[in-house]
Amino acid sequence: PQGQAAREPRVNVVSTSSIIGDWARQVGGEGVRVVDLVPPGVDPHTFQPGARDITNVADADLVLSVGLNLEGQWLRETLTNVRADDARRLVLGPLVDPRPAADEKGGPASAGAVLDPHFWMDPVRAKVAVSAIADELAEIDAGHAEEYRDNADAYLRKLDELDSWIGAKLRDLPPDDRILVTSHDSLGYFADRYGFRVVGAVIPGVSTERDPSAGEMAMLVDAIRQYQAKAIFVEASVSDRMARRISEETGVPVVGGLLVGTLGPPGTDVGTYEGMMRRNVEIIVGALR
Numbered sequence: 001p002q003g004q005a006a007r008e009p010r011v012n013v014v015s016t017s018s019i020i021g022d023w024a025r026q027v028g029g030e031g032v033r034v035v036d037l038v039p040p041g042v043d044p045h046t047f048q049p050g051a052r053d054i055t056n057v058a059d060a061d062l063v064l065s066v067g068l069n070l071e072g073q074w075l076r077e078t079l080t081n082v083r084a085d086d087a088r089r090l091v092l093g094p095l096v097d098p099r100p101a102a103d104e105k106g107g108p109a110s111a112g113a114v115l116d117p118h119f120w121m122d123p124v125r126a127k128v129a130v131s132a133i134a135d136e137l138a139e140i141d142a143g144h145a146e147e148y149r150d151n152a153d154a155y156l157r158k159l160d161e162l163d164s165w166i167g168a169k170l171r172d173l174p175p176d177d178r179i180l181v182t183s184h185d186s187l188g189y190f191a192d193r194y195g196f197r198v199v200g201a202v203i204p205g206v207s208t209e210r211d212p213s214a215g216e217m218a219m220l221v222d223a224i225r226q227y228q229a230k231a232i233f234v235e236a237s238v239s240d241r242m243a244r245r246i247s248e249e250t251g252v253p254v255v256g257g258l259l260v261g262t263l264g265p266p267g268t269d270v271g272t273y274e275g276m277m278r279r280n281v282e283i284i285v286g287a288l289r
Helices: 002-007 018-031 051-059 072-081 123-140 142-170 188-194 214-227 241-250 273-288
Strands: 011-015 032-036 062-065 088-091 179-184 197-203 232-235 254-258
Touching: 011 018, 011 051, 011 123, 018 032, 018 062, 018 123, 018 142, 018 273, 051 072, 062 123, 088 123, 123 142, 123 188, 142 188, 142 273, 179 214, 188 197, 197 214, 197 241, 214 241, 232 241, 232 273, 241 254, 254 273
Parallel strands: 011 032, 011 062, 062 088, 179 197, 179 232, 232 254
Antiparallel strands: none
């Protein structure tokens, strides 16, 4: 039927993350179908794709990924195993001036070291990625290029408002209280943008795929005491087992519920990027004030 044909998406997009998938939905509007490979609430570092994911990649016109080793081996294998030759691939991380990951001592990483993939924790860098998605959709579906760019412009204004809102929420938080201890090294971009210091992570490094050593845990305990950290922040998609051990030793509470690698369930107030960022800021300010 003609009505059914009219509802067919013009562009099929597969995103490796619900966060960048949300950006694609904001820019694409009704003409774009977006499928997120990693479901909400699942850690992207450890996710394993299934048969349906492979089918979705095979059917995609555009595959969006973060890169910078966020998706790791699983995405490379999926793309290799699927004949997605016709699909365009847009890797967003390298476009946003990525920062080096902190090394195990919390200092800056050396040249040529691992880059931090969690760039969406800075809304200004998110704007760069959103613009890149709009440009890509405009090339794939040139007849609706103006629509994509208009949608992107409206969304970029929302991201400016989000950035201003975060700055206002943090205005009364003294510099000495802007100390972050996290479940893994995932808030570096947020810290750089808003004047925080990340003094340590329960799992050193930008992935969650290993447990800390006894020596690394001892160093983290020392850092928590040295900087008088008020909280150990744990992401909703990461186990809090090791964080609770650190908490027992230091007396510093574990504060859970941060959403970093994934959005919350669709249709909830944390089911969008904006909502996720606002919730995270509320949690951080509530714990450190």
